[in-house]
Amino acid sequence: MTAPADRRTGGAGRRHNRGVNEEDPYMWLEDVSGPRALAWAAERTAETTELLARGPEFGALAAELREVLDDERRIPYVCRRGRYLYNFWQDAAHVRGVWRRTTPEEYAKDLPDWETVLDVDALAAEEGEDWTWSGAEVLHPGHRHALVLLSRAGTDAVVVREFDLETLAFVTGGFEVPEGKTRIDWITVDEVYVGADLGPGSLTASGYPATVRRWRRGTPLEEATLVFEVAKDDLAAAGWFDPTEGFERHFLSRQKDFWNQSLFLLDENGLRVEIDVPGDATAYAHRSWLVVAPKSPWLGRPAGSLLAFDFDAFLAGNREAAVLFEPDEHTALAGHSWTRNHLILQTLSDVSTRMEVLTPTPEGWRREPLADVPPLAAASITGTDPHESDEYFLHVAGHLRPAALHRGDIGGDSTVVKRAPALFDTTGLTVRQYFATSEDGTRVPYFVVGPDAGPGPTLLYGYGGFEVSLTPGYDAVTGRAWLARGGTYVIAGIRGGGEYGPRWHRAALKAERPRAFEDFAAVAGDLVARGITTPDRLGIEGRSNGGLLMGAMTVRYPELFGAVVIGFPILDLLRFHRLLAGASWTAEYGDPDRAEDRPHLEALSPYHAFRSDRPYPPILLLTATSDDRVHPGHARKAAARLRELGHVVHFHETAGGGHAGATDNAQAAVNEALTHTFLWNRLG
Secondary structure: OOOOOOOOOOOOOHHHHOOOOOOOOOHHHHOOOOHHHHHHHHHHHHHHHHHHOOOHHHHHHHHHHHHHHHOOOOOOOOEEEOOEEEEEEOOOOOOOOEEEEEOHHHHOOOOOOOEEEEEHHHHHHHHOOOEEEEEEEEOOOOOOEEEEEEEEOOOOOEEEEEEEOOOOEEOOOOOEEEEEOOEEEEEEOOEEEEEOOOOOOOEOOOOOEOEEEEEEOOOOHHHOEEEEEOOOOOOEEEEEEEOOOOOOEEEEEEEEEOOEEEEEEEOOOOOEEEOOOOOOOEEEEEOOEEEEEOOOOEOOEOOOOEEEEEHHHHHOOOOOOEEEEOOOOOEEEEEEEEOOOOEEEEEEEOOEEEEEEEEEEOOEEEEEEEEOOOOOEEEEEEEEOOOOOOEEEEEEEEOOEEEEEEEEEOOOOEEEEEEOOOOOOOOOEEEEEEEEEOOOOOEEEEEEEEEOOOOOOEEEEOOOOOOOOOOOOOOHHHHHHOHHHOOEEEEEOOEOEOOOOHHHHHOOOHHHOHHHHHHHHHHHHHHHHOOOOOHHHEEEEEEOHHHHHHHHHHHHOHHHOOEEEEEOOOOOOOOHHHOHHHHHHHHHHOOOOOOOOHHHHHHHOOOOOOOOOOOOOOEEEEEEOOOOOOOOHHHHHHHHHHHHOOOOEEEEEEOOOHHHOOOOHHHHHHHHHHHHHHHHHHHO
16 A cells, blocks of 8 residues: 555656656657557557467457357347348358348347348458448438448548448449548438538548538539538537428537537528527427427526427427426436337436336326336337337346347337347346445445455446446446456446436536546445455456546556556547547547646646556556547557556557457457456456
8 A cells, every 4th residue: 555645636746747748758659550659559569468368268268258249149239221120240250240131020030031231241352441330321211222331440430332222232323422530411312411521621620520511413522512611620510301201301510519519400591590509408309399408407497307399489489398307316317219209218317227208298298107127227229210100129138137128119018029148157146236425425326246245356447428327237248257257347337427417427527527536436445345345456447538537546546456457548638639539528628728728637637647656556558550539649658658667557459440449259359358367367
């Protein structure tokens, strides 16, 4: 145990940071594909692979996890497009994956007969490209034409190509957009809205489209009619068409930053009419309704409410709202989905799910339960058909409860159409929920999955940002690699997330980010106090924004942990806004170029707080060369700095995989085997 550090800065003094604050000696590692940077990353990765993957136990674990990921008994989740149910599937025979479809009648069978729509493995082999599936936009009505999105090596940037769902072939001379962070949406079979990289001035500082163009079939993309343009320091522009029969509307959006936007209706004369809702609200139209979810108090309703207005009356100035949901101290809105005539409402009560159906009637909105969700479990709607029917697909799962997929029609019965298999041994395991008390007295929820005994090896996972909620779910990889081998797994619902709605998120926004760190430390301390683990047997893991959390825990609370896994992280909070998509996160963290934000970012930045005179637990840093969302330079520079300061750090960089680090199950299995081998070596 070491003396507590200054929690505001991680105990970093200027003498330990000189050279990093004033002139970063490792900035050359930000050159993503530079020969010197790649050689350094390859050398570090080889060292880590030699250390962690050399024994037969590693190969056996990777093979076991590959079997889990490839298991053909997994639930094939679907979305309806016309008369077909579509699914994207990867397994040992379809490494890159296959886009396929079947009928509802076939899907109800144990072994449906699937029709292949597009085989990505075959396409990649034929074209000599490292294609990864990124989705498809299907034209409604008709459902014959699709805009297929393909990425190289799992990047966020995509190539768009038109595909015919009758001939099952790409359309010669159809809509095609070169690689970029494109936004595209159907208007008619011959027109689309598109935002794309068309050269200088066409992208924002965050790398997203700054323009919306109306593009007609058979004409060059560069000549598409400019409809809308935003400033370079905005996040993005978008345009889309709502094809709902009788309610056809065109919309435009100016995304100012990650949390604020302006929404416009494009009228029949091509004039923009701004929809007067708060900039931080989520708002959209569904048939005759304008649905608004404000993230700050509005019209006398608290942040996190869900409100519905008559669309035309709202535009005319009427602000009379139907209150579909209003949060309380324990309850938050988790999501909602429309069928043809109903709204399915998903809420969280102390991080457990509740499901309701709301139906608009002349007398108001009628409420009734949709389904009973087991305690300490989660449910979500995975598919509806809002244009045609009241069909829904409901997913229900828990930490030790394999997923079940229910199909139903609102007002009728529902049936379980698919069940996932049990893929790890749960004998002797339990799920418990506890609440830790943070430094300022806030109750922080967390789930404990594992044997009801201790203390033992424990892995604590967290995220704490961007209003992302960590809810119960069946994780077969963690089950096999950790739980079935005697470990305990813990998921912390810290501030910065969405477990209790916008207020929970805002409590750790920008300069308040340390509240998330304090919450995580409180959970770690509570685990020890309850006898579940000890500091030397407690490992922590987080990825992306969770990687920032892990970096902060390393420099602020190193005495609480025995091992740290930092995946695809944001660690340099003084340069993140200049690296790839980083400029889009200034609304979450602050802007290093603004005088009012710079001080708290200097205090928060883990990269600038690493020091040599304080022991850190061993660290595993993961990233990918192809990650075009969070720059691999964050992880590279952190590893180099930690090595310089004499700490135990292992670095691993995959070439492909983008921000996920893997585009296929084989690579995903290797990544997870590396992570869990590291953890068992240090904690077991």
